[in-house]
Amino acid sequence: MSQKRVLSGIQPTSDSFHLGNYLGAVKQWVELQDTHDTFYCIVDLHALTIETDPALLRKRTLASAAQLLALGISPEKSTLFIQSQVPQHNQLGWIMECMAGFGEASRMTQFKDKSAKVGSDSARVGLFTYPMLQAADILLYQADLVPVGEDQRQHIELTRDLAGRFNARYGDTFTLPEAYILKAGAKINDIQDPTSKMSKSSGSGAGVIEIMDSPDANLKKIKSAVTDAGREVKFDQSEKPGISNLLTIHSALSGRTIAELENEFEGKGYGDFKSAVADVVVEYLRPIRERALELLQDEKHLLSVLHDGSAKARTVAGATVDATYKGLGVVQ
Numbered sequence: 001m002s003q004k005r006v007l008s009g010i011q012p013t014s015d016s017f018h019l020g021n022y023l024g025a026v027k028q029w030v031e032l033q034d035t036h037d038t039f040y041c042i043v044d045l046h047a048l049t050i051e052t053d054p055a056l057l058r059k060r061t062l063a064s065a066a067q068l069l070a071l072g073i074s075p076e077k078s079t080l081f082i083q084s085q086v087p088q089h090n091q092l093g094w095i096m097e098c099m100a101g102f103g104e105a106s107r108m109t110q111f112k113d114k115s116a117k118v119g120s121d122s123a124r125v126g127l128f129t130y131p132m133l134q135a136a137d138i139l140l141y142q143a144d145l146v147p148v149g150e151d152q153r154q155h156i157e158l159t160r161d162l163a164g165r166f167n168a169r170y171g172d173t174f175t176l177p178e179a180y181i182l183k184a185g186a187k188i189n190d191i192q193d194p195t196s197k198m199s200k201s202s203g204s205g206a207g208v209i210e211i212m213d214s215p216d217a218n219l220k221k222i223k224s225a226v227t228d229a230g231r232e233v234k235f236d237q238s239e240k241p242g243i244s245n246l247l248t249i250h251s252a253l254s255g256r257t258i259a260e261l262e263n264e265f266e267g268k269g270y271g272d273f274k275s276a277v278a279d280v281v282v283e284y285l286r287p288i289r290e291r292a293l294e295l296l297q298d299e300k301h302l303l304s305v306l307h308d309g310s311a312k313a314r315t316v317a318g319a320t321v322d323a324t325y326k327g328l329g330v331v332q
């Protein structure tokens with residue numbers, strides 16, 4: 001039996017992924033490679049919905065690719081590509097815009113949140129049409145499953161609605177995708193403010209562990225992570241959010257269970273525990289960062305890996321656009 005198709009995308013909007021991105025998303029992308037036919041896309045066109053600096057966009061796109069490869073996305077197992085190198089995304093994006101209702105698009109909560117933040121005069125039209133481009137990203141590859149965080153569920157539902165509408169009106173063209181919501185346990189919180197999500201937009205960044213930060217910087221950050229009242233290393237999300245978050249991080253990277261860790265640190269203080277977490281994180285990330293830096297040093301090679309991925313993606317995407325145009329009656 002052929003494998004189910006998976007597609008996901010990530011925006012190149014930061015110099016480094018953080019531990020939340022890795023444990024909440026990319027680690028599961030890596031795992032899916034062995035059981036699914038996986039397509040992973042760096043969605044640089046989506047990143048244009050906010051003001052961008054050209055040098056930064058380029059740097060971050062390459063840095064994202066290098067980190068995905070260093071984290072275990074394999075060009076042999078997956079099709080890893082840059083969205084803008086596959087023009088079919090824009091072609092199908094327009095068709096999806098013509099399928100979507102204005103009211104339907106206006107109900108997208110991510111659009112409402114993001115546009116409210118900047119005000120309607122500053123919000124770009126691209127922010128409004130973002131979900132239809134995302135629908136195109138998914139439908140072009142006839143994806144069965146879309147691994148994303150909970151916040152993206154509404155966009156996947158919209159994608160299904162648009163695909164179903166097109167199929168009903170113009171003939172069976174698209175696979176209806178399902179959201180594959182990433183495991184809740186993988187949610188990582190800020191280590192300075194452990195009741196909020198670790199996020200690239202967090203104020204000082206002191207609570208965010210970045211993959212591309214030096215081992216020294218990460219060691220210091222973890223050693224100064226906030227802890228909680230008491231002195232027992234116990235998993236208790238409401239009473240001990242700081243310790244619970246550090247236990248989650250340790251367990252996810254070391255592969256040991258939370259119970260094992262609680263046992264090991266029984267009778268020891270928070271200081272010992274934080275040193276152990278720091279060691280695990282730093283040693284886990286060290287080779288990944290080194291590999292990413294190595295990949296970034298040989299830009300020609302990195303670009304050729306991405307060009308190969310984009311060429312494969314164009315073949316699949318091209319067939320979908322042809323079928324879509326045919327259904328619509330576009331003269332080809």
Ligand code: AMP
Binds near residue numbers: 020
């Ligand atoms: P973002 O760039 O914030 O949109 O995140 C990219 C991916 O990482 C999405 O799939 C998110 O669900 C995931 N992600 C971001 N922050 C966290 C976090 N703190 N814990 C778990 N997953 C996260």
Ligand code: TRP
Binds near residue numbers: 009011138147
């Ligand atoms: N909107 C997604 C996010 O913010 C990124 C994205 C763009 C995406 N296109 C996609 C995710 C297609 C899954 C599939 O995280």
